[in-house]
Amino acid sequence: MPFLPKIGIIACSGEGCSGGNISRAAALKVLHELRPHKTLTICLPLFLAGDSGERGFAEIFPTITIDGCSKMCAARGTARYSSEPAVKINIEDYAGDMCLDDTERWTINHSTDIVNRIAEDVARHVDRLRKELEEGLI
Template sequence: MSFKPKVGIISCSGEDCTGGNISREATLKALHELRPNETVTICLPLFLAGDEGERSFAKTFPTITVDGCNKLCAAISTARFSSDPSVKINVEDYAECISLNPKEKWRIGESATVVEHIAEEIARQVDRLREEWE
């Protein structure tokens, strides 16, 4: 049986925008509900704090970054401190951040459907990356 790696999911979790909370909630849904045995998470701030474990995982195994806005902090940080993410997901491709309710940066309400869509996309990409792994 061939080896199938776990996929690292890196969420921006941006605190000051609803897109950040959507990225975090979608990532948690994929990690805990949709693909709990096929994924791990990596704390984005640990890249800057200099954790070698986080950096070396992302150098070796496939990663998916999930960003809340077009600044793409998770994707840029992953590339800078480790290696290019295998997949880059941007919440703004699913919903215009300006149209999101700013109150939802704390608790998701009407954006729950966006969270669902992104979580499902993460799961789809996890399956693809594991299938294509050599």
């Protein structure tokens, strides 16, 4: 069986607003629940703090970024310090501007459905990317 790389999941995880926490929760759900053996992650700031090993992460593993707001820090940071993400998810496309509301900055209270929808979409992208890798399309 040929080597099939895992898919990198990178969330912005920003503490500045609820969107960051939702991105983090969705990423953790994919990593630990939906696709635990097909995905892996790296702390986004590690691209900056780390060495060439960390910066080569997105050159080895196709990545899916999950951003909590339209500033798209995870997508831009990954592209800048590693390589262009294969998929860029913006939570605003699912739920509008989550940064207008501070109530879920630290804990998920009423956005469990949004977290689940995003996580399921990310899981579908994981399956698609791995299939494309298997078929040599990417």
